[in-house]
Structures are given as structure tokens and as C-alpha cells.
Amino acid sequence: MSSKDIVLKAAGELFGDRDPGAVDRWVAADYRQHSSLAADGPEALRALVAGLPGDFRYEGARVIADGDLVALHGTYHGFGPVPLVAFDLFRVDAQGRLAEHWDALTPVVADTASGRSQTDGPSAPSDPDRTEANRALVAEFAQKVLVGADYSVLTDYISTDTYRQHNPEAADGLDGFGAAAARWAEQGRNLVYRTVHRVVAEGDLVLLQSEGEFGVPVAYWDLFRVADGRIVEHWDVIAPVPAELPHSNGLF
Numbered sequence: 001m002s003s004k005d006i007v008l009k010a011a012g013e014l015f016g017d018r019d020p021g022a023v024d025r026w027v028a029a030d031y032r033q034h035s036s037l038a039a040d041g042p043e044a045l046r047a048l049v050a051g052l053p054g055d056f057r058y059e060g061a062r063v064i065a066d067g068d069l070v071a072l073h074g075t076y077h078g079f080g081p082v083p084l085v086a087f088d089l090f091r092v093d094a095q096g097r098l099a100e101h102w103d104a105l106t107p108v109v110a111d112t113a114s115g116r117s118q119t120d121g122p123s124a125p126s127d128p129d130r131t132e133a134n135r136a137l138v139a140e141f142a143q144k145v146l147v148g149a150d151y152s153v154l155t156d157y158i159s160t161d162t163y164r165q166h167n168p169e170a171a172d173g174l175d176g177f178g179a180a181a182a183r184w185a186e187q188g189r190n191l192v193y194r195t196v197h198r199v200v201a202e203g204d205l206v207l208l209q210s211e212g213e214f215g216v217p218v219a220y221w222d223l224f225r226v227a228d229g230r231i232v233e234h235w236d237v238i239a240p241v242p243a244e245l246p247h248s249n250g251l252f
Helices: 003-016 022-026 042-050 128-147 151-156 173-186
Strands: 027-033 057-066 069-077 084-092 098-107 192-202 205-213 217-227 230-240
Touching: 003 022, 003 042, 003 057, 003 069, 003 084, 003 098, 022 027, 022 042, 027 042, 057 192, 057 205, 069 192, 084 205, 084 230, 098 230, 128 151, 128 192, 128 205, 128 217, 128 230
Parallel strands: 027 098
Antiparallel strands: 057 069, 069 084, 084 098, 192 205, 205 217, 217 230
């Protein structure tokens, strides 16, 4: 089985079937957890699954596989009072078991600035032969524009014709992003990226896992779709970093 197949099968049994026994089949003994929802180890995950409510369900939107890393983008229902949009990132070990997990969650917003939902749009990666070129483009964009804050080169990376936006506070296009960024700055929420930790790519989809500030310390998860050498679509989750975690691994 591929890493993608393993993660989809394991996630389906754990969170679709809500089967705590799936931990024995799919989770490594030294499982490392970076989520604020659980501690390290398979037993903490078993307790989490066993405690899921009866109306819990996961609605998947897209999956990206990059070597031993597999990212899921979708919506959890039943984790709390409102549905939560989530990115989950799993590392699969050489024995085909889930060895490590990171995540970020944010509430679903019904009325978005663009009229798009936080998860709709193309679901399956395309252009597999362009994976490395697209990874390089987004990684360079991240360093020059996001971390380096050099917005003079923005159009070297983002299409001026089509930029579909799924951040609930930003409208489509570069003008929509600029207007949202101006509002955020007025509110004391400047987009500050400090470090890009991972770049996960498959075909035209590239996921950045980063940290910085957005008024408070945050984890940035940005998913970009690339076409013809330019970024044409963006989904994200911006999650505040908890002051304390139930383990010592941190969020990254």
C-alpha cells in the first residue's frame, strides 16, 4: 500500500468507523503527536477515538501525498459546537504505520468574502510531472514574499488573472487579498511569517506549514494550487498556538 492508501485506510477506520481497535493495526508504538488535542503515544489516540460522540463525522475535501508525508484537508463535524475545517499531516514509517501527526483547525464560516467555502474547489491533484517545479515556485514565494515581506514581487508568483480565495475574510483576486490585509493591519493582525517548516507537494497542490504572528503567535497552514507557473487558488487555516501542550513535541 502507498502512504496515501495507508493514511486513508487508517483515518477511515479511526475517525470514520470510530474504531479504537484500529490503533493496534495502524499506529506505531512511538507515535508522536503535535496536536493540542492529545498526548503522544497510541493509547492517547485510542482514548480520543473512544471518546468521539455518536454524531462525529469527517468530510474529506482533498489529499496530498509526498513521500512519507500525507496531508488531509477537510471538515470535522461533532468535535465541538460548530464544524471545524482542518488540515491533518501524517508521517508514515517504513513499517507502514502512522508515526507522527500535526494538525490545525478553525471554525467553518458560512458567509465568506469570496462566496467560496473554506474547502470547495478542485479536489484531486493534477499535473504530477510538475510537482517539483510547483514545489520550488511556492517555496521561493514563501521565502521572498511571506517571510521576506517583499510584496513588490507578488505578481511573479500569483496570477493577476485568476486567484481564487478560500480564506473567509478575503475576496478573490490580488485586490481582494490586499483589501483584507489592510483591514487586518488596522486590527493589529499583521501577517508575519517567521519560519516555513514543511513544503508538501503533489502535482498542482502545494501545502506550506509555517509559524509566525497574526496579532498572536499562530501556525499558518496554506494550501496553494498552481497552474502555468503561477498560484491561482488558496486555502488556509490560521490557528493560534496554545501556551501549553499535553506533550513536549510542540506544534511543528
